[in-house]
Amino acid sequence: MPPTSRQRQKLATRAAILRVAAEEFDAKGYVGTAISDIATRLELTKGSVYFHFPSKAQLAAVTVDAYFRMWDPVLEEVRTRGLTGLEAMRQVSHRVAAVYRDDVAVRAAVRLMRESALIDADLPTPFVGWMRVVRTYLDQAVGAGTLRGGLDLDAVAWHVVATFFGVQEVSHQLDDRAGLERRIDMLWDLLLPGIAAPR
Structure with a gap:
């Protein structure tokens, strides 16, 4: 079955989080990157970011795994x-x-x-x-x-x-x-x- 519009939106949000996180990690490193900055840039709540990635460490791990x-x-x-x-x-x-x-x-x-x-x-x-x-x-x-x-x-x-x-x-x-x-x-x-x- 093709993904629903809600599933497509979740995937798009996750991809956007990864893209902005990469920009932040590249510019500021792990310690200097804040979930709140990623959320602000995407006009999301921190909770929305944590829904997709429960911690900054996991976000970093997914970035490296890719x-x-x-x-x-x-x-x-x-x-x-x-x-x-x-x-x-x-x-x-x-x-x-x-x-x-x-x-x-x-x-x-x-x-x-x-x-x-x-x-x-x-x-x-x-x-x-x-x-x-x-x-x-x-x-x-x-x-x-x-x-x-x-x-x-x-x-x-x-x-x-x-x-x-x-x-x-x-x-x-x-x-x-x-x-x-x-x-x-x-x-x-x-x-x-x-x-x-x-x-």
């Missing part, structure tokens, strides 16, 4: 283009960087994960999923003969992810991610000669 679910379409799009190995890794990094730059919900989730010690909720562990993705691409590169021999692939995956997110953070702190795509290209120009098989 971050972890949003990357499958990015990975699938690269896969359907037939990209694998080092080229897939480079293309995914550009897509992820663009989302980090442009999507306030992603920026909010990243800030919340940084502040996880302040949040009374179990948040997923960041970065390990990306390490698994990178390790898969490295395995593909080994199979294609495009990766230098003798590398510890788990260590390479760790450092690729750490370097990528380090570039994100420094770019965010110093220039609000202006020129981020160029920074990602420079990252690969510096990194690939150390791991790619000699031509």
Whole structure:
């Protein structure tokens, strides 16, 4: 059965709360964000916000959880283009960087994960999923003969992810991610000669 108008309204309100909460979390962090500010911006009562999210911690947890679910379409799009190995890794990094730059919900989730010690909720562990993705691409590169021999692939995956997110953070702190795509290209120009098989 299609949703009723009341159900559609509830879903729309919930989505609006999540959108405004992301903007608040991104700008002010977890501690600086107040449910009352979210309610005021949406012209809702605090009770209406709490109806959908019983606590600020749960609102933060849902924001972070959405971050972890949003990357499958990015990975699938690269896969359907037939990209694998080092080229897939480079293309995914550009897509992820663009989302980090442009999507306030992603920026909010990243800030919340940084502040996880302040949040009374179990948040997923960041970065390990990306390490698994990178390790898969490295395995593909080994199979294609495009990766230098003798590398510890788990260590390479760790450092690729750490370097990528380090570039994100420094770019965010110093220039609000202006020129981020160029920074990602420079990252690969510096990194690939150390791991790619000699031509």
